[in-house]
Amino acid sequence: MQKLSPTCREYSRDLESYADGELSQARRRDLENHLALCKSCDARLRKIEKNCAIAKSVLGSFPRIAPRPDFDLRVLAKVAARQQSPLLNFCDRLDAVFSRPLPKLLGSSFSGILFGLVLVAAFLPRVAAPNEATPKSAATPDFVAGTIPTRADSSFYAFGRIPNEAALLRQFAGEEKKRRSRRPSVKKEPLWNADISVSPHSSSRGSLC
Amino acid sequence: MAISFSFTPDATRNFATRAFAAPPRDAETQLLQEARAGSRVAQGVLLERYRERVTNLAYSLLHSRDDAEDAAQEAFAQAFSSLQSFRGEASFWTWLYRITLNLCLHRKRRSKENCESFDDHELPAHGDAEAEAIARLTVSRTLDALPETLRVALILREMQGLSYEEIARVLAIPEGTVRSRLHEARRRFRELWEDES
Numbered sequence: 001m002q003k004l005s006p007t008c009r010e011y012s013r014d015l016e017s018y019a020d021g022e023l024s025q026a027r028r029r030d031l032e033n034h035l036a037l038c039k040s041c042d043a044r045l046r047k048i049e050k051n052c053a054i055a056k057s058v059l060g061s062f063p064r065i066a067p068r069p070d071f072d073l074r075v076l077a078k079v080a081a082r083q084q085s086p087l088l089n090f091c092d093r094l095d096a097v098f099s100r101p102l103p104k105l106l107g108s109s110f111s112g113i114l115f116g117l118v119l120v121a122a123f124l125p126r127v128a129a130p131n132e133a134t135p136k137s138a139a140t141p142d143f144v145a146g147t148i149p150t151r152a153d154s155s156f157y158a159f160g161r162i163p164n165e166a167a168l169l170r171q172f173a174g175e176e177k178k179r180r181s182r183r184p185s186v187k188k189e190p191l192w193n194a195d196i197s198v199s200p201h202s203s204s205r206g207s208l209c
Numbered sequence: 210m211a212i213s214f215s216f217t218p219d220a221t222r223n224f225a226t227r228a229f230a231a232p233p234r235d236a237e238t239q240l241l242q243e244a245r246a247g248s249r250v251a252q253g254v255l256l257e258r259y260r261e262r263v264t265n266l267a268y269s270l271l272h273s274r275d276d277a278e279d280a281a282q283e284a285f286a287q288a289f290s291s292l293q294s295f296r297g298e299a300s301f302w303t304w305l306y307r308i309t310l311n312l313c314l315h316r317k318r319r320s321k322e323n324c325e326s327f328d329d330h331e332l333p334a335h336g337d338a339e340a341e342a343i344a345r346l347t348v349s350r351t352l353d354a355l356p357e358t359l360r361v362a363l364i365l366r367e368m369q370g371l372s373y374e375e376i377a378r379v380l381a382i383p384e385g386t387v388r389s390r391l392h393e394a395r396r397r398f399r400e401l402w403e404d405e406s
Contacts, residue, residue, distance in 0.1 A: 013385075016392045020366075022373050051395035054402060059367035062348055063341075065274055067264045071282065072256045076249065078286035 007034070008041050015045050019052045237301055245292040252289055259302060260285070262369070263309050269368045270313040270361075272349040280316060284309040299378060306379045310361060317357075351401045359394035366391055 004012060011034050017023045018031055035042050243251035263284055268277035288295075288305050295304060352360055365376045373391075377384045 013388070016388050017373070020373070020391070022388075048392070048395075051392075051399045054399045055363065055367050055395045058348055058398075058402060059352075059363065062269065062368055063345065064261075064265050065268050065277065067260050067278060067281070071260055071264075071278065072253060075256060075282045075285040075289070076252070078282055079252070079289045082286060082290040 004040075008038060011035075011038075011041055012044060015041070015048050019045065019048045238297065241292065241295070241297070241301055244289065245295075255289075255301070256285060259305055262302075263305060266306065266309050266364070266369055267313050269352075269364045270310070271316060272345075272353075276316065280312050281309065284312050287312070303375075303378045307381075310379070314357060314361070347405050351398065351405055354401050355394060355397055359390055359397065362387060362390040363394040363398060 011031055014023055014027060014031050018028065023031065035045060240251050240254055244255055260281065264277055264281040267280040267284070268274065271277050271280060284305065287308050288301075295301070352364070355363065361380065362376060365371045365379060371379070373384050373387045376387045380387070
């Protein structure tokens with residue numbers, strides 16, 4: 001891209017306004033004097049004028065529509081409906097605000113974070129600091145960090161969120177017992193029952209036969 | 210495909226070149242006070258004064274007659290219902306234009322999310338009318354390919370005939386920003402238009 005001189009840069013800001021007929025007379029005269037001397041600014045102006053001409057000719061002849069005859073009546077009916085229901089007004093405004101990109105993004109991120117927090121609060125057990133003196137309630141004992149709740153602490157299991165957890169646990173315990181009873185029992189000989197003989201050639205250490 | 214762009218000539222053909230003459234401020238203040246008090250006559254006068262411009266602004270943004278009329282009616286209803294909160298710092302039409310723009314852009318974003326297309330059912334079957342409708346759709350598609358900020362600036366200038374100062378007031382941006390947006394919008398519009406045709 002061609003680098004502009006400071007003078008050209010200053011005048012180039014005015015080119016669009018000049019092509020649009022929005023420049024003050026004094027500024028216009030200055031620019032015209034500059035354009036007479038500067039070929040590159042003149043070329044830029046031609047380009048801008050071409051862009052303007054295309055936009056004007058295409059968009060300027062876009063068809064117009066005339067409002068239908070019942071336009072006013074419909075508006076007045078809408079006004080009356082709004083007066084009867086102020087909630088409608090409020091909802092419209094809310095809807096309009098949250099349709100914009102930034103509030104929409106903020107709203108959706110906030111609700112996402114809120115949902116995440118609710119999930120965490122619902123599924124994670126509460127963790128208390130080890131030194132914190134927390135009163136233990138019989139119904140919901142605190143899960144103290146570093147200690148594993150025992151089976152004896154039955155109220156911990158009562159805290160579980162699986163329906164009929166106690167019944168399920170009983171069932172699992174029964175099945176496990178049955179499984180164990182079905183397994184053939186292997187009599188494990190303790191190591192110290194093995195025959196240990198001490199050969200006369202060996203050292204004082206015994207050897208397993 | 211070369212698209213010939215020629216709409217049937219009518220009385221309103223070069224509407225954008227007509228300057229928008231805002232009514233005197235004092236007369237309008239009186240009218241607004243009456244409309245705020247609930248005068249149907251005052252509301253009727255305001256409707257008569259602005260309905261065509263507001264409907265056409267909505268039409269240039271939404272490209273559908275039904276949607277445009279509905280959005281324009283909604284804009285008037287919102288404006289009349291919230292006249293109590295209108296402090297009169299800006300002129301009424303600037304405020305009304307802003308409401309219309311916001312409503313239309315809101316609808317546009319929604320229809321984009323729902324992947325709605327143009328009003329193809331408005332296409333006539335044969336003849337010049339069909340060619341005209343195709344040309345209109347091409348313009349709409351070209352405009353819609355522009356980013357929202359550039360599109361709005363271009364529409365307000367070329368289709369509504371507003372000055373830089375008026376556009377700046379409607380969009381609540383500095384005049385320098387209007388100029389740079391228009392420059393970029395026209396450059397991109399030309400590129401897209403040449404690609405289309």
